[in-house]
Amino acid sequence: MEPDVLVAGAGPVGLALACALLQHGVSVRVVDRAQAPATTSRANFVHARGSEVLDRLDALSGLPEESVRAMTITNYAGDRPMMRVRFGDPGLHTAAPPMVISQARVEARLRDRLAELGGRPEWGCALVGAGQDADGVTAALGDGRTVRARWLVGCDGTGSTVRKLAGIGFPGVKVSERFLIVDARLDTTLDRSGTSGWVHPEGMLGAMPMPGGQWRLLAYDPVFRQDKPTEEQIVERMRHILPERTHGLGGRLLDASWASLFSVHRRLADTYRQGRILLAGDSAHAHAPFGGQGMLTGIGDAENLAWKLALVIGGLAGERLLQTYETERRPLATQVLRGSTAATRMNIAAGPVGRFLRDRVMVPAFNLPVLQRWTTYTTSQLWVSYRRGPLGGRGSRPRSGDRIADVACVRADGIRTRLHAELRGRWAVLGDASLFEAARRRLGEHVVHLRPVDPLPAMLVRPDAHLACTGDPTRWLDGALA
CATH class of the missing domain: 3.50.50.60 (FAD/NAD(P)-binding domain)
Known part of the structure; x- marks a missing residue:
């Protein structure tokens, strides 16, 4: 078939x-x-x-x-913390x-x-x-x-x-920025609740905690010029530069499970x-x-x-x-x-x-x-919006093309749910039954009818959680699907 x-x-x-x-x-x-x-x-x-x-x-x-x-990144100059950024x-x-x-x-x-x-x-x-x-x-x-x-x-x-x-x-271009990557166990006192990074005249080095008690080490190393180094050569190079660039804070590299070398592409x-x-x-x-x-x-x-x-x-x-x-x-x-x-x-x-x-x-x-x-x-990338594209729109927010948050909803059978959990290959209508039927006439069976727990404007939500349109979806669908 x-x-x-x-x-x-x-x-x-x-x-x-x-x-x-x-x-x-x-x-x-x-x-x-x-x-x-x-x-x-x-x-x-x-x-x-x-x-x-x-x-x-x-x-x-x-x-x-x-x-x-x-979720934290702490950058050091030598053994002195310079900056701490928290993600969340x-x-x-x-x-x-x-x-x-x-x-x-x-x-x-x-x-x-x-x-x-x-x-x-x-x-x-x-x-x-x-x-x-x-x-x-x-x-x-x-x-x-x-x-x-x-x-x-x-x-x-x-x-x-x-x-x-x-x-x-x-x-x-494929540029000359070459990086070493090594996944390894370390003998270190580094905090596993965050990533640590060091700036150094010979290149930056980062250490990120990974599942299973391992660390991911990433180093910019323009000095290391072998064209096709073995994993053993990469690990040995990392074993040398880890204490040097971290001023001892990174500890010792004990054993590695994987190593690689890559150059950056920009295309x-x-x-x-x-x-x-x-x-x-x-x-x-x-x-x-x-x-x-x-x-x-x-x-x-x-x-x-x-x-x-x-x-x-x-x-x-x-x-x-x-x-x-x-x-x-x-x-x-x-x-x-x-x-x-x-x-x-x-x-x-x-x-x-x-x-x-x-x-x-x-x-x-x-x-x-x-x-x-x-x-x-x-x-x-939660900020990504397509409002300026051909399926986007103007007017009051939310606008066509904007991301719709994962809001609490109630299904037609009365069960509480989340908007994004109901998408999964489907469109969602947040509004009355007439709007739902209008969407089904153009989109077939892949549409779900929801009622938001907190008040929201009537809307048609795309399967990728971006707003198709507010109000009656007929005109938008006629234009988008033509």
Whole structure:
């Protein structure tokens, strides 16, 4: 049986997309060139917006309990604390606070959820060719088989085969900023309730507590020039620089479970769509790891794309709706790219001007509570709004395109619930029965009728928890789904 959507890449973005599509009743096939799932990963932080997306996929269960809640970052100059920033719930009715947890564990939970929905990734299954026509895409696999699907989505990372096959440009640079990562046990007195970071003339170093009593060590190290070092060489280098850059505060590296070296990419795809081929996550945008925005932005792409593809595949919307995917998501990727680049430059500043601005201007500023609240809010991505896009609107708040908080509601059967828990592949009508019926006439069965516990205007909420419109949804739906 031909799937509606072929997803290339079984990382967090591809898995999130597959889960979301299955929630909407769309058939999916997921392939990945890797022989098996990853057990380690560079990403290890899920911000509040990421928790919300996982919650709406019904894939959050167990992760908050497993995670480490290291919500403070203390920066040192030598053995002297310079700045302490606290992250937390920005008070916007979120499903869960930020979590320190490996991307590999997030992927494992998404695979479990995919299995619950009737899907599974196909490992050792590389996509090597793709041709498209007016009705679909024919993809060639590395074992000689072909797959016919109505749509192909590349979630296969910065070196995306799908992007290359589609002929989509990926301008930008691979810069010379090289970082060492080591997951290890430490003999240390560092506080596991937060992350510690050190500025040093030879490069910054950070230590973040991880589940299982381990620490994630991250170091900028332009001196370490081996092209393809072994894990043992990386660990030995980290063993040397840990006490040197932390002035002994970091303790001793005992044994390591994983080590890696990476260079930063800064790239943005020319377009997110070429006919029936689309891109999401690192296939479409790549940037520095500072701020933990990569996985967060990618799974946001997946959720945004899923409900739009579902409507088009189900014949409830025209293909014009898919144009809004790039229009809504690409500006965010551009903003994340700028922000992560600025954060990287501040953290690795080596020249006298850069160090002065960081140590004498930025550090005192970020010790202010107002800037700490702003940092939490900014990195959470709860501020993301599509009000300026083609599905957005003007007028009094909330406006079309704004995020709607996870408010308490009552279902039609009288059971209390939360708005975001009721979305999970569905639209929500907060209003009277006539508005609910108007939405169902255009959207089919994937609509739920809710009554907010506290007074709110009548509204139609999109499956990604953004406001479609207030009042009668007919006019908005007629325009959006045309």
